[in-house]
Amino acid sequence: MSPRSVTVHVNGVPVTLPEGTTVAAAIAGVTGHFRAAPGGAPRGPFCGMGYCGECRVRIDGVIRLACQTPVSPGLLVETGG
Amino acid sequence: MVDVFDLVIVGAGPAGLEAARSAFAPGRRIAVVDDNPRPGGQIWRHDPTQDPPRAFRSLWDHLDSSGTRFLCSHRLVAFESGPTLVLESPTGTRRIRGERLLFACGARELFLPFPGWTLPGVYGAGGLQALAKGGLPVAGRTVVLAGSGPLLLASAVTLLRHGARVEAIIEQAPTGEVARFLALLPRWPLQTLAALALIRRLIRVPYWRGVWVSGARGRDRLCEVEVTDGRTNRILPCEALGTGYGLVPNIEAPNLLGCKLTGSLHPAVAVDSQGETSLPGIYAAGEVTGIGGVGRARLQGALAGVAAMGETQRIHGLLGRARHANAYVGHLAQHFRLREPVRRLAGPATVVCRCEDAALGPAHGTSPVDPRALRLLTRIGMGHCQGRICLHALAETRPEPFLREWLARPRPPLFPTRLETLAGLGDGTNPVPPT
Numbered sequence: 001m002s003p004r005s006v007t008v009h010v011n012g013v014p015v016t017l018p019e020g021t022t023v024a025a026a027i028a029g030v031t032g033h034f035r036a037a038p039g040g041a042p043r044g045p046f047c048g049m050g051y052c053g054e055c056r057v058r059i060d061g062v063i064r065l066a067c068q069t070p071v072s073p074g075l076l077v078e079t080g081g
Numbered sequence: 082m083v084d085v086f087d088l089v090i091v092g093a094g095p096a097g098l099e100a101a102r103s104a105f106a107p108g109r110r111i112a113v114v115d116d117n118p119r120p121g122g123q124i125w126r127h128d129p130t131q132d133p134p135r136a137f138r139s140l141w142d143h144l145d146s147s148g149t150r151f152l153c154s155h156r157l158v159a160f161e162s163g164p165t166l167v168l169e170s171p172t173g174t175r176r177i178r179g180e181r182l183l184f185a186c187g188a189r190e191l192f193l194p195f196p197g198w199t200l201p202g203v204y205g206a207g208g209l210q211a212l213a214k215g216g217l218p219v220a221g222r223t224v225v226l227a228g229s230g231p232l233l234l235a236s237a238v239t240l241l242r243h244g245a246r247v248e249a250i251i252e253q254a255p256t257g258e259v260a261r262f263l264a265l266l267p268r269w270p271l272q273t274l275a276a277l278a279l280i281r282r283l284i285r286v287p288y289w290r291g292v293w294v295s296g297a298r299g300r301d302r303l304c305e306v307e308v309t310d311g312r313t314n315r316i317l318p319c320e321a322l323g324t325g326y327g328l329v330p331n332i333e334a335p336n337l338l339g340c341k342l343t344g345s346l347h348p349a350v351a352v353d354s355q356g357e358t359s360l361p362g363i364y365a366a367g368e369v370t371g372i373g374g375v376g377r378a379r380l381q382g383a384l385a386g387v388a389a390m391g392e393t394q395r396i397h398g399l400l401g402r403a404r405h406a407n408a409y410v411g412h413l414a415q416h417f418r419l420r421e422p423v424r425r426l427a428g429p430a431t432v433v434c435r436c437e438d439a440a441l442g443p444a445h446g447t448s449p450v451d452p453r454a455l456r457l458l459t460r461i462g463m464g465h466c467q468g469r470i471c472l473h474a475l476a477e478t479r480p481e482p483f484l485r486e487w488l489a490r491p492r493p494p495l496f497p498t499r500l501e502t503l504a505g506l507g508d509g510t511n512p513v514p515p516t
Contacts, residue, residue: 020127021216022216024215025215026216037438038438039438041199042201047189047192048208048212048215049189049207051466051469052470062171064171067211068154
């Protein structure tokens with residue numbers, strides 16, 4: 001049984017991936033730069049388990065952890081903040 | 082409004098799910114809270130491309146039809162009197178209370194900073210495994226896994242299954258220690274079978290012992306790592322590095338409530354032989370009580386589940402097995418203990434606090450046992466992760482009171498929360514006075 005596909009938008013780019021995957025996976029298909037550290041350097045997901053905060057991005061306008069957010073149809077994701 | 086249950090379990094991994102199953106009886110109200118979107122914890126984390134692990138499936142088949150309430154994507158952020166648990170979900174805040182409370186909140190990786198560890202492409206070892214299960218594209222990518230302990234092997238197997246090219250597994254423990262670990266492993270048959278299953282799938286992956294990653298390099302993304310044995314270095318090109326030096330218990334929630342801790346360097350929650358903490362009616366099971374793997378976590382969960390429900394006649398059969406499983410904690414810690422050089426890989430310019438981008442250098446000017454001064458002067462430990470990463474890393478090079486001081490004064494919230502959640506919290510003080 002193959003999972004259904006879901007399309008989300010990452011910085012305006014449509015990304016399609018299987019249901020049950022995470023927003024972190026969707027972003028990684030577009031950019032490795034999830035957020036900017038206070039000193040400006042790019043950061044990407046790190047702990048993968050929801051506590052380091054390195055993957056936090058704006059999802060439908062709200063800052064959330066990409067690694068703990070499942071993809072759902074039409075999500076609008078903005079990175080780099 | 083507060084929903085009241087007979088038992089509330091925090092954590093839906095192996096310990097929490099076993100506890101839910103063993104505590105179940107018709108008519109009993111049980112809730113399981115987890116901040117992940119699905120149950121399973123770290124080791125049984127959902128992977129849409131794979132069949133769920135057999136052990137998880139059989140537990141889940143039972144629980145799914147049991148009426149047990151699963152509150153996934155709900156993160157415990159604070160306690161109010163009762164203790165009532167304040168949970169935050171993507172859609173709001175809710176409050177629940179249990180006549181009994183059981184912490185099965187697992188463990189996280191111990192990360193030791195080294196130059197370049199903040200580059201995108203550097204992940205936790207278990208972190209990369211978790212991300213790959215969540216769909217992070219790794220197929221065809223060159224990956225190095227480095228650090229210490231059996232999790233490196235488990236992560237390698239997952240990554241191979243997802244099509245990654247695992248270049249090498251870099252274990253800091255010397256060959257002799259790894260050999261001694263394996264020689265005594267048969268005392269724990271389940272762990273032995275698990276180890277053999279991993280090794281069988283990793284026949285073609287180089288497993289280097291007595292070496293560690295001393296640096297990661299790349300412009301905006303990782304492109305190579307430096308591997309050393311302390312004398313000679315070599316460069317390994319790679320697109321991803323998964324690094325982790327074992328696990329530390331997630332003690333923040335039980336510690337905030339006032340449960341006593343045990344152990345010196347990275348403390349665990351202290352429990353009696355049946356899983357009860359220093360606070361009556363409050364239990365803990367699994368990795369939060371010490372790092373001993375899935376087999377021990379399941380046993381402890383089953384034990385604490387029946388103990389919490391007062392079914393003492395069902396406890397005795399489990400006690401002996403749980404004691405034996407506990408001995409594995411020491412076995413693991415002894416043979417994968419960290420060597421001095423890996424604790425001191427960070428230079429003065431190396432970022433130790435990822436959240437605040439704070440380098441190690443200024444920390445040297447503060448008292449080695451005063452975490453408050455460290456935070457105020459350097460901002461280390463002031464960020465999003467609330468010191469879960471950097472303070473444990475620093476503890477490796479500081480006297481023991483450093484982390485103990487830090488943990489002696491916990492404050493809510495347990496995680497960054499939305500303002501409306503904060504505004505709705507009670508008086509913000511610890512609801513259960515320390516005993």
